[in-house]
Amino acid sequence: xxxxxxxxxxxxxxxxxxxxxxxxxxxxxxxxxxxxxxxxxxxxxxxxxxxxxxxxxxxxxxxxxxxxxxxxxxxxxxxxxxxxxxxxxxxxxxxxxxxxxxxxxxxxxxxxxx
Amino acid sequence: xxxxxxxxxxxxxxxxxxxxxxxxxxxxxxxxxxxxxxxxxxxxxxxxxxxxxxxxxxxxxxxxxxxxxxxxxxxxxxxxxxxxxxxxxxxxxxxxxxxxxxxxxxxx
Numbered sequence: 001x002x003x004x005x006x007x008x009x010x011x012x013x014x015x016x017x018x019x020x021x022x023x024x025x026x027x028x029x030x031x032x033x034x035x036x037x038x039x040x041x042x043x044x045x046x047x048x049x050x051x052x053x054x055x056x057x058x059x060x061x062x063x064x065x066x067x068x069x070x071x072x073x074x075x076x077x078x079x080x081x082x083x084x085x086x087x088x089x090x091x092x093x094x095x096x097x098x099x100x101x102x103x104x105x106x107x108x109x110x111x112x113x114x
Numbered sequence: 115x116x117x118x119x120x121x122x123x124x125x126x127x128x129x130x131x132x133x134x135x136x137x138x139x140x141x142x143x144x145x146x147x148x149x150x151x152x153x154x155x156x157x158x159x160x161x162x163x164x165x166x167x168x169x170x171x172x173x174x175x176x177x178x179x180x181x182x183x184x185x186x187x188x189x190x191x192x193x194x195x196x197x198x199x200x201x202x203x204x205x206x207x208x209x210x211x212x213x214x215x216x217x218x219x220x221x222x
Contacts, residue, residue: 031208033208033210035210041214042200042212042213042214042215043200043202043210043212044212045209045210045211045212048208048209050208056208056209058209059209089155091157093157098208101162102147102159102162103147103159103210104159105149105156105157105158105159107155107156108155108156
């Protein structure tokens with residue numbers, strides 16, 4: 001079956017512009033995660049959605065970052081007024097249930113802020 | 115000090131060797147994940163465990179909750195095993211905290 005998909009695969013934007021990154025989780029998966037991986041660094045947790053519960057936003061690095069998940073499925077991560085330090089690969093993952101489940105990762109979106 | 119420490123950071127092995135990657139953590143956890151990141155960047159979940167040992171093919175993962183330590187073993191290593199192996203722990207709620215990863219290179 002289809003895995004987690006993300007779009008776009010690559011995005012180059014100018015400093016100060018807003019960007020939207022999209023994640024389509026595996027159908028039926030109730031949990032969705034966003035992570036960030038800067039070049040040469042480890043993964044960082046950004047945000048977690050589980051069903052209709054309030055999302056865990058504790059990993060968002062600033063108020064320029066926001067995410068929503070519509071209808072319990074597709075999620076959009078929005079970065080406003082992008083900065084060069086936002087350049088990274090943004091990874092989405094989904095899982096069949098709450099936190100204690102295996103996560104399935106998408107291919108990521110490589111964001112470059114010039 | 116990071117909450118999740120992996121060792122070694124880099125590991126080079128010859129094909130066929132037995133490989134061990136270690137992960138130590140300093141916080142209370144409900145589960146631990148081992149992930150594999152291929153050179154192209156794709157990430158695959160290998161194991162999720164909260165106690166004992168799991169085996170899948172040539173891969174074995176163990177965890178000792180009392181000692182806050184997990185190991186990932188690869189038996190009969192192969193060049194296609196070359197990747198970054200990442201340990202991640204599930205702490206409070208839903209948040210995964212990641213180690214820095216171990217870069218494994220298996221030479222033919």
